[in-house]
Amino acid sequence: MTEDDRRLGMHRPILRRDFLNGVAATGLAAALPGAPAGQDAGGYYPPSLTGMRGSHPGSFEVAHSLRDGSFWKTAPAPVPDEDSYDLVVVGAGISGLSAAYFYREAHPGARILVLDNHDDVGGHAKRNEFVLRGRTELINGGTLEIDSPFPYSRVSDGLLRALGIAPVKLEQACAHKDFYGTLGMSRGVFFNRETFGADHLTPGSTGRGWTDILAGAPVSARVRADIVRIQEARTDYMPGLSSDEKKARLSRISYADFLVHVAGADPGVLAFFQPLSHDEWGVGIDAVSALDLWTFDFPGFQGLGLADGAAPRMGYTASGYAGTGSYKFHFPDGNASIVRLLTRRLIPAALPGGSVEDAVTSRLDYAQLDRPGQAVRIRLSSVVVGARNIGGADASTGVELAYARGGAVVRVRGRACIMAGYNMMIPYICPEMSRAQKDALHFLVKIPLVYTTVALTNWRAFHKLGVHQIYAPGMYHTTMGLNPVVDIGGYTSVRSPDEPILLRMTRVPCHPGVDERTQHRLGHADLLATSFDTFERNIRDQLARTLGPAGFDAATDITAITVNRWPHGYAYEYNYLFDPVWAPGQAPHEIGRALFGRIAIANSDSGAAAYTDCAIDQAHRAVGEVARFT
Numbered sequence: 001m002t003e004d005d006r007r008l009g010m011h012r013p014i015l016r017r018d019f020l021n022g023v024a025a026t027g028l029a030a031a032l033p034g035a036p037a038g039q040d041a042g043g044y045y046p047p048s049l050t051g052m053r054g055s056h057p058g059s060f061e062v063a064h065s066l067r068d069g070s071f072w073k074t075a076p077a078p079v080p081d082e083d084s085y086d087l088v089v090v091g092a093g094i095s096g097l098s099a100a101y102f103y104r105e106a107h108p109g110a111r112i113l114v115l116d117n118h119d120d121v122g123g124h125a126k127r128n129e130f131v132l133r134g135r136t137e138l139i140n141g142g143t144l145e146i147d148s149p150f151p152y153s154r155v156s157d158g159l160l161r162a163l164g165i166a167p168v169k170l171e172q173a174c175a176h177k178d179f180y181g182t183l184g185m186s187r188g189v190f191f192n193r194e195t196f197g198a199d200h201l202t203p204g205s206t207g208r209g210w211t212d213i214l215a216g217a218p219v220s221a222r223v224r225a226d227i228v229r230i231q232e233a234r235t236d237y238m239p240g241l242s243s244d245e246k247k248a249r250l251s252r253i254s255y256a257d258f259l260v261h262v263a264g265a266d267p268g269v270l271a272f273f274q275p276l277s278h279d280e281w282g283v284g285i286d287a288v289s290a291l292d293l294w295t296f297d298f299p300g301f302q303g304l305g306l307a308d309g310a311a312p313r314m315g316y317t318a319s320g321y322a323g324t325g326s327y328k329f330h331f332p333d334g335n336a337s338i339v340r341l342l343t344r345r346l347i348p349a350a351l352p353g354g355s356v357e358d359a360v361t362s363r364l365d366y367a368q369l370d371r372p373g374q375a376v377r378i379r380l381s382s383v384v385v386g387a388r389n390i391g392g393a394d395a396s397t398g399v400e401l402a403y404a405r406g407g408a409v410v411r412v413r414g415r416a417c418i419m420a421g422y423n424m425m426i427p428y429i430c431p432e433m434s435r436a437q438k439d440a441l442h443f444l445v446k447i448p449l450v451y452t453t454v455a456l457t458n459w460r461a462f463h464k465l466g467v468h469q470i471y472a473p474g475m476y477h478t479t480m481g482l483n484p485v486v487d488i489g490g491y492t493s494v495r496s497p498d499e500p501i502l503l504r505m506t507r508v509p510c511h512p513g514v515d516e517r518t519q520h521r522l523g524h525a526d527l528l529a530t531s532f533d534t535f536e537r538n539i540r541d542q543l544a545r546t547l548g549p550a551g552f553d554a555a556t557d558i559t560a561i562t563v564n565r566w567p568h569g570y571a572y573e574y575n576y577l578f579d580p581v582w583a584p585g586q587a588p589h590e591i592g593r594a595l596f597g598r599i600a601i602a603n604s605d606s607g608a609a610a611y612t613d614c615a616i617d618q619a620h621r622a623v624g625e626v627a628r629f630t
Contacts (some may be wrong), residue, residue, distance in 0.1 A: 008540035009555030010533075014050075039119075039380050044366045046120035047129040047336075052532045053141060054126065054451070054564035059117045060528075062383040062404045066428050071385055071404075078402050081412040085113045086630060088401055088414035090384045090429075092116035093123020094143075094335065094612055095603045096420030097342040098159060098619035100376060103418075104346065106623065107630055112346075112376045113412065115403055117383040117421075121343055121369070124569060125612075127336035128453045128562050132500035138360070138491065139453050139483050139502045140334025141564035148326040148611040149295070155620045156613035163341040164356045167329040175329065176485040176493070180468035181206060183497075188467035190546050191218050195271055195474025199545050204466040223268035230265060230273075234303035237262045243307040250291035251576045255298065258290035263300055275478040276471075278508040282447030282570065283519050286512045289576040326613065331360060332486045332493070335612055340364060346376040357489025381405055387417055387429050389597030396597035416598045416626035420619065422446065422568050423592060423605035433596055440592035444605050446568040448523035450507040452477060454539060455560035456500060461550035463497040470546060476538035477505035480546075500559070505539065515578040524567040535563045570610035571603070593618070600625040 001011055049056075065071040087103050089096045092114050100112050120126065126141030146167050152160070160167065180186070186204030193199050198218040210228040217224060229235070237258075238246045250258065259265045259273065274284045280296060281288045294301045331337035340359045344351040350368040353359060369378040382405040389396035390413070399417040402409055419426050424446070427438035459482055462468055469481035483502040485493040494501050509523035539561060544554040574587070582588075593606035600622035607614035 005537070007555065008537065008544060009553075009558065010537060010540065012555055014558060014560050039370065040367050042367065045129075045363070046366075047127040047333075047364075048131075050130075050560050050562045052565060053128070053562050054566045055527075055568070056119065056565075058119070058381065059383075060567075062385065063117065063425055063428075066385050067425070075385075075404070075409050076407075078409040078411040081410050083111075083113075083412070085412070085414040086110040086416070087112045087626070088399065088412060088417045089114045089420055090116075090387070090401070090417065091123060091420035091422075091603065092118075092121045092378055092380070093420065093603070093615070094125050094338060094342070095615035095619045096123070096418070097121070097339060097346065098616045099418045099420055099602050099623050100346055101159070101342055102620050102623040103626075104376065106627065110375065110630070113414065114376070114378045115382040115384055115401075116378070116380055119381050121364075121378060121380070122336050122339040123421075124566060125335035125339045126451075126564055127333040127340075128502075128564070129333070130453075130455050130502060130560060132455055132502075132559070135494075135500070136361075136491075137455070137483070137494070137500070137502050138332040139504060140330070140336065141451055141453065141562065142566065143335040143570075143612065145328055145330040146326070146335065146338070146612055147328040148609075148613045150326065150613075152326050152613045153617050156616040159616050160338075163338065163345065165338070165341070167327040170356070170488070171327065171329045174486050174488040176487065179485040179493075179495075180482065183463060185463065185466050185468040187469040187471065188465065189213070189217075189272075190470050190472040190475065192472065192474040192545070193218075201465065201467070201470070201546060201549075219272070220266070220268060222266045223272070226265040226269050227272055230259065230263060230269065230300045232299075235263075236303045236305060237264070237300075238304060243305065246304055246306060247291055247294075250294060251289050253290050254577060255285040255288055255290045255293045255300075259285075259300060262290075272473055274512070275473050275508070275510075278449075278478055278510065279506060281516075281573075282449055282508050282510075282523075283516050284510050284512055287510075287516045287519060287575070287577065291576060330484070330486065332483075332488065332491055333360065338612070343369075343378070347374065347378065355489070360488050361490045379403075379405070382410075384421075384429055385409065387419070387599060388432060389599065393432065393597035399598050416600070416629040418600045418602050418619075418622045418626065420602040420622070423589075423601070423603065424568065426592075426601065430596060430599060437592060437594060437596065440588040440590075443517075443588035444572040444592070444608065445517040445520040446572060446605070447520055447570045447610070448509055448527050448567045449569045450477075450509075450527065450535075450566065451564040452505040452507065452535065452539060453560075453562040453564065454503040454505065454543070454558055456503055457557045457559060458498050459501045459503075460497045461547040461552035464550040465547070472542065472546070475542050477507045477542060480505040480542075505542075516575045517572070517578070520572070527565050527567040530565075532563060536561055571605045571608065571614070573608055573610060593622075595625045598626060598629050 089100050124142035128139045128141040130137045186206035189202040191200045196218040202213050210231045214224050277285050277288045351362050353362045382403045384403045386402040390398040400413050402411050423441045426441050509526040511519045511522040540554040589608040593601040602619040602622035604615040607618045
């Protein structure tokens, strides 16, 4: 171990390091999920696990072997499940659980089996739970907010209401967005020496102009002046064009090209702005249209005089973009609370209580999810490796599925099936599909990303520096921020800088210079090849360099790390720069989601939008498609 590693605390014990490091196991026996790690036993509680989470070891190796064509060469002979079901749902994320909910509402006596490859419910709506000095602290390990660029549909809004979720009231009563501001804390920027020549943290931005914020930043005077101009000036860089003409041009150029070739900024500004689009698009400003970024209020467009009513993100809706958006609210554990409320509706014994508020603090009883005799069963650590229409797609009388679990392969039958997992895997699971549908399902490449949670002994360094969020355009994690303050029911967020707190850090493994889908494919490989050890070293180094001058000690002030790794994260949304505009009904997501015999396809992929309402709406559509088979 190097001296730097010792200084950073790489030798110190923290809550469980996962030294499997996420590297795929070799051999089918190693790849098959183990016995469900005690899903049916007391003490089994995945939200409290640390180390490599998200796409955790054991959740993806079987799928990869199926994709690579090696699974069935050495797989054990399938054993039959003696039970049969009215509906089998593949995927226990929000879309899959919503599908089970909608189906059950329409068919109260139905028997439903939900299968998921992970060891926890929720898919990308993941809950991270820590006990720090005897106090339970929550944070999202995946999707965070109930938000969308468009108002929720009648269906998706109706589901939230049925679960008791009133986002507007919850936002008013529970969220404290200005809390850190009352302490004089705001957002800062960290310039790193590898990218900008020196390490430098700007002061917080509240009440300060960009000239003051960037004073002392390690950039040239020209770059500094151009960043200030882009952020603040009201300049029309496209004089003589109408609003519609400007939008048409913005849709055909990247934001990077807009900054340099339209706004006339020094190319040196690109290093500062490059990752600004990571959180929303999963790629940098080289691969997102300027029109898309105008829609999300990025700087530089304030003087263009663009009229409200930008085009929608391609494929998401047939109606024009109204600019109104949906309501916003996030639970302390993000959208994991929606998952818990859905689980309670499907299996009441699994989550004690009866309100939205107590769903946040109640402990989910995983032993209740898959009990014999109950109408709805949720079976975790179960990787679906095959699905076929009995009698063929044109004359199907039911669906037979095979899934790997506990070192065995199990065969189960249902009257119908809804695929609510990852579109890219469906062609391997359903090899009898047409080539056209398979190609369409393979078109949409999910966004790879990482939500890292770091438990800290205190946040005095943040308070001293006057920042609660830090944008770090050249660092391994490009954003980090203290856990937002949300109080709900019996859960209250920390208030004192002397208390332990959870820190959220985000990383998107981009590869600038190629189209978006290629970047995502390269990012998938990047994440699966990156060890937990590498993540930890980068986390400690970044925090030491950013906060060290204010007294932070990376060796002693970090007590736990959870890396929520999502190689196949959020749904792909069509990109003006790289994708054609298809005729109605001909876009890949529309062709890909076509009913295949008695197999329907849900999930946000099939709506080409990475939003909770899309996942819910697609579940409702899929349930409608299989309704006639009941």
